Amino acid sequence: MRELADVLRETLPGRATDATRRSAEALRDTYRSGSAPATLAIADAAxxxxxxxxxxxxxxxxxxxxxxxxxxxxxxxxxxxxxxxLGGGTGAAVWAAHGLWPGARSRVLDASEPALALGRRLADASGDAGLAATEWELTRLAPGTRLPNADLTTVSYLLGELSPELAGEVVGACLASSRVLAIVEPGTPRGYAAVLAARERVLASGWRLLAPCPHATRCPLAPGDWCHFSVRIQRSALHRQLKDAELGHEDEKFSYLVAIAPEVAGVPGAEQRAAEPPESRVLRHPLTRKGLVQLRLCTPEGTVRDEIVSKRQGPRYRLARDTDWGDTFPAT
Ligand SMILES: C[S@@+](CC[C@H](N)C(=O)[O-])C[C@H]1O[C@@H](n2cnc3c(N)ncnc32)[C@H](O)[C@@H]1O
Incomplete structure (x- = not known):
């Protein structure tokens, strides 16, 4: 599979046009507004x-x-x-999934024809037969939507564009049709709230959380705090122009959950995982001082605690030193 950055550079205009600049500003305003857009945000080719x-x-x-x-x-x-x-737009999740499981047969449902059309062009240029075979279907998710069965369903940066009622219905439909569900939202209090609402439905349906929570009890974060993680990406020249940005990189903050259906929890791989020693989730960038690493952990008991690991703890210290925000860390 070719690099997405290379395919984007070849497929998109080399420089920001007035139309793409205006569109990027409009999209930014929509995503910053903190409420579901009244009309589709990706409405045209620009x-x-x-x-x-x-x-x-x-x-x-x-x-x-x-x-x-x-x-x-x-x-x-x-x-x-x-x-x-679902709400796959230009196909970000398809690129992510095929990077890991190239044999998967993907199907993208989205209400925006221009997003799907560009997604298809990008996938066709990926140099990956599986990715290029993706089916792109114009579909508006609405109350009563039923979904085709799938081994894996991804729902990324979609729930915040739906009313809470419709978001709940969509998650319910995923739980009825899929074996594994991954939901990703912006790493903001609002994105976290959407993930938390989905989490309640997931657990009420008897599914098991694989990540990020190491427990199935109430989220222990204090009011005002929100569970989110970060990934660094390089910005292209066009990306920098559209954002009037100078830095060559940015950190994407996101909230997420990954869960498996009860029948998947019984398969050998999942049972093996369940038998492994319990692990906590690292909730912040580790703080390092001379000979000490401080980790904020969400634990299998459903609590949040800070652990200070000192050099005297040998292997545990070396492990802590190599641990990053979002990783798991042995609970004991
Ligand atoms: C923020 S984009 C996310 C795109 C992609 N999933 C990603 O992670 O980059 C939201 C997508 O959801 C689609 N969408 C919004 N409401 C929808 C609905 N009711 N039915 C289907 N797609 C919808 C939009 O057209 C848009 O492509």
């Missing part, structure tokens, strides 16, 4: 190009991080054969 240039590399990287938690499961059992991507 806004699809702007989205692909300044959002898609970041959403793809965030989804890839979330999906990485499924690698141990699908190393020991059959990898996903079918992948459904």
């Amino acid at each position: 806004s699809a190009a702007a989205y692909a240039a300044y959002r898609m590399p970041a959403t793809r990287a965030a989804i890839a991080r979330a999906l990485a938690s499924l690698v141990p499961l699908w190393e020991t059992t059959d990898p996903p054969r079918t992948h459904l991507d």
